[in-house]
Amino acid sequence: MMAWKFLAPGAIAPFTGARWPVPCGPDAGPWLQGRSGEGVHACALGDLPYWIDDELWEVELDAPIFRAAHQLVAARGRLVARIDAWPAAQREFTGACIERTRRRAVDALAAAGRDPEADQVRAERDLDALRDFAERIAASGPFVVGYLFDAIRRRPFPGLCAYIAANAAAAIDGQRGHDEERAAQVAWLADGLKLRQSP
């Protein structure tokens, strides 16, 4: 089964430090066996925003494969090809997360009758200025403005920025809002990186 995996620079598992053997030329890399009882972990398309890191690889997983929370677990896996468009697209991705959070903040401010502040949040193009403005007005609500401040402040960390955007949506519309924001992130990654889930 084909899937994807985010890794730290050098094809290293970001937390365990395990080094994935990289492909040589057009051939897939050697199989990497998971530690006993743990397997190797990878992402279906819908899992990707939960595990963002610096390198994105297409991986082949070998049976048995099962689904766990936000990930696939397989007995072994191997790297097939690097997705070259990543991490160059990170900035665009976080920008899209911030823009969706900005729209939620604008709507919430307008709904609270704070039109001048809504207009300012809508119009401000400089992200640092928007961050500072959001911080100033966050204490008096609406709550989602605080998430906007956080999302901008944490934009060097795309996984965290995506998480904040999802929590901003959840603060407004609960689980449905969260799922819609995550779905938007998946759609961005699929379109922006030209990823297609095999059947």
Added chain:
Amino acid sequence: MSRALPADLDCVVAVEQVTDYLEGALPLHARTEFEQHLVTCPGCVIYLRQIQAQIAASASLAAERPAPEEVKRKLLAMFRASRGI
């Protein structure tokens, strides 16, 4: 992280789980939850790296020497005091 973010897994809990994580002792659900916390918490990633570096450095030390009884007693007392036991 600001007050606006609900914590899925508290940093205090994550720090307590680091050793179990590195030893592969966390069940899959807890392991996933721990790693999800790391994705969203650069501070805990730094802490994990420090522990990994510490383990690697310790492994390169000379053969084990048993600590003197007095040192063991003091360390145990400090540990119990930190846990309120």
